[in-house]
Amino acid sequence: MRRIPFRLLAAGTLPVLVLAGCGSSSSTGKAAGSSASTPAASASGSGAASASKAPATVADKDVTPMSAIKVDDKDPKKPAVSLSKKPFQVNKTTVEVLKDGTGAAVTDGQIATVNYTVVDGKSGKTLANTFSEQPVTLDLKDPAQFPGLVTAIKGKKVGTTETVAIPPKDAFGTQGNAQLGVGADDTLIFYMNIKSAVTPLKEATGTAVAPKSGMPTVKWEGASKPATITMPNADAPKKLESTNLINGKGAEVKKGQTLYALYTGVIWNKGKAGTVFDSTGSRGGQPAGFPIGTSKVIPGWDKTLVGKKVGDRVLIVVPPADGYGSAGNPQANIKGTDTLVFVVDIVAAV
Structure with missing residues (x-):
């Protein structure tokens, strides 16, 4: 399917698993997800030419x-x-x-x-x-x-x-x-x-940062593959946490901009690699664009990514309250008690 470029259908143009989309969340009062699961998902009745x-x-x-x-x-x-x-x-x-x-x-x-x-x-x-x-x-x-x-x-x-x-x-x-x-x-x-x-970056570019103790570890597989994110042998944190893995040297991301990112999202799995539920690496490594800081994505992204720099690689641990709330996201097999972990490469912000 082709993207709908009209703002009145903006929710249909975005990768949905970090969107504050269609389902309600009893713990946050925000939408928790959308009904589609690919970046090209769009409203019913649209699509590429039929064979x-x-x-x-x-x-x-x-x-x-x-x-x-x-x-x-x-x-x-x-x-x-x-x-x-x-x-x-x-x-x-x-x-x-x-x-x-x-x-x-x-x-x-x-x-x-x-x-x-x-x-x-x-x-x-x-x-x-x-x-x-x-x-x-x-x-x-x-x-x-x-x-x-x-x-x-x-x-x-x-x-x-x-x-x-x-x-x-x-x-x-x-x-x-x-x-x-x-x-x-x-x-x-x-x-x-x-x-x-x-011109977007091909991936995060800048100065590598020493991993933060107690945080998940990331094996970056390149833009065209999902990253591997492995949890420490500990329970998930109860509060939103983040750390840079690469400090970029680009412009600061501002509220209201469209942020373009390569990312992998997984579900916390104590002592093991997380289960991938969404990744630009599974869709050919094409950056995904999101309105940032305007409640169009899950709160954990808005709170973390505004103020970051183009070129940053950011690791984010998102508890349910800053993710999909108690409703979870059934389409992505995310329960209301699941903690999510993302690695996000910020490749552009416009």
Whole structure:
């Protein structure tokens, strides 16, 4: 499945096992987890093109010119996008640059920060607007990303403003997205500004720190494999604990940023290696992005990772109260009494 880049469905775009997601937690009052278990999990009714159904196309004479997109940006926080012709239809992702940026060109593998308004090409309905909020971050290397957005951003200079028409095959595929009201044949229209782009680290980078006595030990297996985390022969601590294994030299992580990380999460297993319940290493080593410090992830992450630096490798021991609470997370086989342990490489924060 492909990621849903719209903020109104943000919970569907994130790796779910550290999210404060859908289930209630009686001990924290926060959500405890989501109903999916992969980083590409998204809302029902979305997905990549089905092998049994060809992507929707239109005759050349019915392809809509980009001049049919009208943008009123008098209110910079709420630009209005209208279509002089409906349905607006294209067969390939089409970009019209309205204003060239003056920054560096965005390259493959970077994380771009953008603002956009998006409308449905059939109905003309506005689906999302981020100009009045924090910008959205898009990992161009993420295979679950909309191909049309990658095409629209890659190679453009930071500061560029453009309109983009994305056909179904480069967006939700043949299923559309019922939750957003996007049909299987609907083109999506974006009015977009590229604000910044950063290159994530390949893994934590900096100065190694001597292991802290009494904490679990970590064997890092590289980005493409889950780390092995072994517990001391002792009961789990009752309070949230953390320690750096590598001190990075990058920028400090601030509340409200999107933190990109490589991580492995395990369940505390006294005197033994913990049972892995989630890891970016199990998904090809692609960094996962999370809003940090805004109650969108488990409390243990918010409390620990704000103030850390890009490049840090952080070991976090999370008791139930700072994890999923007394409800646990049944989909991940996490009980309400389980203590969790994470090793987190902070590779970017935007």
